[in-house]
Amino acid sequence: MVGFVMMVGGMALGIRIGHDLDYIEHPVHAHVVIGLIVVCTIIVFQPIMGIIQHRHFKKRGGKSIFAYLHRWIGRGAIVLGMINSGLGFQLAKTNAVVPARWYIWSYVLLGVFVFIWCGLVLYDGFKIRGARESSTSLERDV
Incomplete structure (x- = not known):
């Protein structure tokens, strides 16, 4: 909930700054x-x-197509958010003097987060694949 509130607050602040600096006018x-x-x-x-996925899980158990949509749309939004941070710095260059150390610090931090996030996504994928393979081998043994 804290992250959600921060995201909405950041969007509201961005809209306010964008309006004040005419970033919302044409061209957007x-x-x-x-x-x-x-x-x-x-x-x-x-x-x-x-x-919808939670209701499906409670009724039938297992995953529906909404679980996968939820997962992949979320991952796509995260990647777009990461790309958007660089676009934000490019946009800030046009109206403000941003010291080079802030660009470097931001991209180093983004690199660390990308590395951690990709590691977690890969770990989750291998964990799911390992669980499927072990359940398949158990079925063959029975």
Whole structure:
């Protein structure tokens, strides 16, 4: 919930700054468009798909197509958010002097988060594959 509130607050702040600096006027910058798409996707579609999957799981057990949609749309939103941070720095260059150390610090931090996130995604994928293979071998033994 804290992350959700921070995301909505960040979007509200971004809209306010974008309005003050005329980033929302024509031409609309890629950072603004991607940010609105990502945040609206996370606010609207992710909870709906999560609720539908939860109801399916309670009734039938197992995963439905909504579990996979929820997972992959979330992963896509995370990747777009990472890309959007770089676009935000490019946009900030046009109106403000940003010291080079902040660019470097941001990209180093982003690199660390990308490494951790990719590691977790791969770990999750291998864990699921390992569980499937062990259940298949148990079925063959019986």
